[in-house]
Amino acid sequence: MAQKPSIPKGTRDFSPAEVVKRNYIFNTIKKVFRLYGFQPIETPAMENLSTLMGKYGEEGDKLLFKILNSGDFISKVPNELLDKKDSNKLTPKLSEKGLRYDLTVPFARFVVQYRNDIVFPFRRYQMQPVWRADRPQKGRYREFYQCDADVIGSNSLLNEAELIQIIDNVFTQLKINAIVKLNNRKILAGIAEIIGEHERLTDITVAIDKLEKIGIENVNRELEEKGVSKVAVENLQPILALQGSTGEKMVQLESILAASEIGMKGVEELKTLFNYLQPMGLNTGVELDLTLARGLNYYTGAIIEVKTTDMEMGSICGGGRYDDLTGIFGLPGVSGVGISFGAERIYDVLEQLNLFPQESPEITRVMFVNFGEKEEAYCLPVLTKLRSAGINSEIYPESAKMKKQMNYANKKQIQFVVLAGESEIAEQKFTLKNMQTGEQQLLGTEELINTISKS
């Protein structure tokens, strides 16, 4: 063990137990996506750098993993360029591919590339890993999975409503209590306009997005540092402090934003959305949160964020509407709306609340103890029958000591052990032992299968 092998910073291996739990999350989400008519696509782990660069801002470009060109890539680079040691100039010569940073941009690329084959509105889901050269922290990795669902090519707010219904379905099935927070970028734009700072929309959204985390004083300080006028910051205060139910807030907003065309459009959209949601009978609460901004700049309409009410934790799902995402790839005027589940955080919530199911379609339910050659031959046909009946089962591959075999079953958390030695063979039966209760029954082949299937 002189030098232990290792994996790159911020990446993880997953043990069988972890994969079983992760798949429980992925399968639950996938099932719901399918239920709403979303279809899966997959895209390559690597994209052309030209597809990725400039889509995530300056910060994003730095966080892209770049892939070194193959072959003798250095010999083609002019000496003067090498001597300058300018990474920005040199990188394009050394690398033309990168690992995908999210699923949205590759999706936009996909839509543009196959626009003639895709049936619009296109409802797709995608669950794949993405990579970011960020500095890892707890719950933040360099390789992690995203679970995205988007509808592209439709302006209808019914899409937003259905995505929220999906969110409700998923968290209901996972037994997580959640709350959906809604806002609209047009309302934020309206607010910026009303306080006379519509130029500073991005700075304003970035700042008020932090409200919950850093408090109103710090937000105001940040706004002033970014060049928002004192008067404007003052005018912003009553809006951020709006109280009451979603309906009450909406009424107040309507009068505040009356002079802003875009602001009123946002209020209108939100009203329509709530009208769709009303009759859906969701378990999850949905509320208007004016401080919800989300850093992502490509959002243009609805903004969605989901938090659990069971514990203190960042958002476990987010999304929104983006007009013209495909414009950057030469297909303007196509609107999309999407959500993304944060699988890693959902995992942490389920783990801490002990909500992962004991049962899984992926674990062994029955193990045959191996007593020797004759007994093995007696068990094997029944093992085959169990498997045909869809029961995950295995036989211990050698006639090791009983203690060792039982221990193996115990550690693998196998529900049943089947014992068949001389006496069982003589009676043409099997002893079925329930590992949780310790209870044992002597059963024939058919009874054995039935008992296991029923439990």
Place this chain on the structure above:
RNA sequence: GUGGUUGUAGCUCAGUUGGUUAGAGCGCUGGAUUGUGGUUCCAGAGGUCGUGGGUUCAAGCCCCAUCUACCACCCCA
């Protein structure tokens, strides 16, 4: 990317102002128990103290570098 904290057995952690052979609990392996695991008892294995340098008669402990995990900022899932 900036600033900081951390690393001792598979895991959680002790380890005196630098002093000879680095400890515990849990886990692991074997036995008590040749057809009964999760409880008990007994025995045993397992460490180049994250890695590489340096200071010193002497380094787990001090210094430097590096890697890892973590924390704050930036950003974000």
